[in-house]
Amino acid sequence: MNPDVERLWELQTVLSQLGDREKQLTTKPESFAAVDREWQTANDEMSRLRQSIEQVSKEHRRVDGELSDHQELLKKYQGQLMLVKNQQQYAAAWKEIDSTRKQVKELEDAELKAMSDIESLQSDLNQRESASADLKSRWDEAHAAWQHSLGDLRAEVEKLKERATSIESKLPDRLKREFYQIFKQRQNVAVARVVNDSCSACRTRIRPALFQQLKRGELVRCEGCHRILYLERPQS
Ligand SMILES: [Zn+2]
Structure with missing residues (x-):
């Protein structure tokens, strides 16, 4: 797994909770x-x-x-x-x-x-x-x-x-900037989970070659929506 993508996923989760709470406040x-x-x-x-x-x-x-x-x-x-x-x-x-x-x-x-x-x-x-x-x-x-x-x-x-x-x-600056850019442009979802070999945000199927890269822990972007793909750890 790519540790940066793990962090981005967590950051997105935190931001989404933050958005909910701030909305509740007002x-x-x-x-x-x-x-x-x-x-x-x-x-x-x-x-x-x-x-x-x-x-x-x-x-x-x-x-x-x-x-x-x-x-x-x-x-x-x-x-x-x-x-x-x-x-x-x-x-x-x-x-x-x-x-x-x-x-x-x-x-x-x-x-x-x-x-x-x-x-x-x-x-x-x-x-x-x-x-x-x-x-x-x-x-x-x-x-x-x-x-x-x-x-x-x-x-x-x-x-x-x-x-x-x-x-x-803990994130490299460039990645952080990219994250926030996609986050703003794409309805607060910059990192999309991979579900059934597809991007869960736009349903684009991930080609086997990209899937291999993902499995090796490389940073991979969805070919359909350009979001950063997040492959969850297999449940053990
Ligand atoms: Zn996508």
């Missing part, structure tokens, strides 16, 4: 994912409400400013009414007062509506916030349990990384 378990989705939905809804409140409040402030302006204007026109000198000026002043009063009334209505909108949005938000306290504690619990369960997994990942580094250090 995949939310369903026990957490379910409560997490619920929490996200609740949060989205609450931030939508906060945004609406912010928007209506802004509108309320604008209307309020405009209302003060119009109330001032109304006072001014009412003052002018005292100073009119004839019927014509009187009629004109009344016209201004009348139209300003209408505007004041509209603005007052808009202000009332904004206030009532804010109130109902706020009450909806309050309700959701108090309801979400329980959800949040369930989320915290599930999240902590998940993170806790990852402790062992993280330790395992560290061990596998160390193992991979240690195997790599």
